Amino acid sequence: MATDKELNDFLESVERRAFKQAAYAVRKDEAALDIVQDAMIKLAEKYGDKPMAELPMLFQRILQNTILDYFRREKVRNTWVSLFGNLGRRGEDDDEDFDILNSYEAEEGTAAAESSADQVERAETLRLIDEEIQKLPARQREAFLMRYWQDMDVAETAQAMGCSEGSVKTHCSRATHSLQKALEAKGIKL
Secondary structure, eight states: OOOHHHHHHHHHHHHHHHHHHHHHHHSOHHHHHHHHHHHHHHHHHHHTTSOGGGHHHHHHHHHHHHHHHHHHHHHHHHHHHHHHHHHHHHHHHTOTTOOHHHHOOOOTTSGGGSOHHHHHHHHHHHHHHHHHHHHSOHHHHHHHIIIIISOOOHHHHHHHHTSOHHHHHHHHHHHHHHHHHHHHHTTOOO
16 A cells, blocks of 8 residues: 555656656647646546556546546537537527538647648558558567556556666667658658
């Protein structure tokens, strides 16, 4: 069971990385701060009695779920705001041919603002990247996903994989070089 000091030290150690991860996901610093704070509170309230060794994985899962919750709330909020905003305009214009889809403007930088061609291209690129990741040897794939997908540091990855930090670095280096070579052969510049 983690003591209060251990829990505080753990939260302090992951705070900056968690903020960076949340800010990258939501692209808003204020929202990222709220997400990290909510995740830390949830960890402390619900899992503060867990052993110290379990806290990193629990916190990562809580952080990911909190980010997903943020996106769900934003989607609902944006839908209602656009509906009410358009209904107010409809009453003013008395336009019988009103169509909410014609009046909807997506926020710049979101997936909804992308053209269909851009969305298809992005989906194809992601499919190719996933395909190449699946072709990596198991240990390289495991190290790569933990380090760059789950944003774990070298020590955490080494502990989770049951190997040395040097092995993690070697696996990650080989994986990134293999991916770069394979993707560039398919016309994807990194």
